[in-house]
């Protein structure tokens with residue numbers, strides 16, 4: 001399948017409410033959408049590293065430039081027949097996983113559409129229905145948080161994830177556990193702590209958490225291994241796992257007992273699948289995270305979440321959770337309590353809505 005053209009879009013999607021975490025506050029999500037044309041088909045990918053380099057060292061405008069100037073030109077005119085081949089063509093560029101991810105995901109959608117198959121079936125998914133959880137950011141008050149958790153319980157979510165940071169930590173969790181003693185909960189620290197906080201993490205063992213997500217620095221493995229040796233609650237790595245190599249080292253070091261896989265964080269679906277398989281062979285269960293993408297990015301995440309070693313409800317959300325209107329259509333909707341179902345249409349089964357893409361556009365480029 002010869003790649004004829006690649007269009008790159010840098011967009012800003014306004015959120016219904018500001019999203020507040022340990023790394024900062026966003027009132028819109030800046031994302032990169034990639035449209036790849038090959039043969040008679042088009043495929044869409046999305047990579048959402050956020051506006052500023054606060055979640056990782058990558059950021060939306062930086063990803064746009066790397067894709068436009070360095071990565072996309074490598075693919076034009078190439079007959080790409082596998083994700084591995086595509087990754088090989090991009091491998092001369094060091095790092096820049098989010099940038100590579102946008103292109104890799106667009107290729108997978110293009111490939112699945114050219115085969116006339118839903119992406120989730122093409123990658124070996126078991127069943128189209130996927131368990132999903134609720135994710136609650138740092139809120140203005142404990143009362144507001146408890147009301148929000150109440151809503152997730154009424155809606156039947158199988159687990160809740162709470163953002164956790166200095167000042168919104170043990171007191172918050174103690175109030176939540178008092179009111180909701182039996183709910184499956186985990187916390188996401190987004191790298192806000194260091195090993196000097198080890199006594200706080202030992203104390204977290206009392207709260208019966210499913211896991212502690214990314215407690216220490218975004219690029220660390222070694223200290224996470226030390227922390228895991230000292231606490232009973234499983235550590236889950238998110239930010240630290242940017243590649244198959246990092247996943248292998250994390251497993252060898254025993255730095256975590258869970259891995260959160262985000263296709264765009266690890267350079268695309270090709271690498272996400274490899275990490276999934278590596279973890280499965282090592283007996284390390286996974287689940288799928290998200291970056292508040294539009295339905296395009298979430299549809300890719302959904303395809304990954306149909307795989308057998310995804311063993312915890314994923315961070316895939318109905319579009320209405322964060323957006324008044326999703327940039328893409330059809331929107332992501334719940335298909336049951338705590339459940340979203342992958343499409344039976346070819347590829348990811350969704351595309352940006354042309355008018356909304358224009359409305360939210362910051363910059364675009366065509367590489368042919």
Ligand code: MG
Nearest residue numbers: 188213214238
């Ligand atoms: Mg996380």
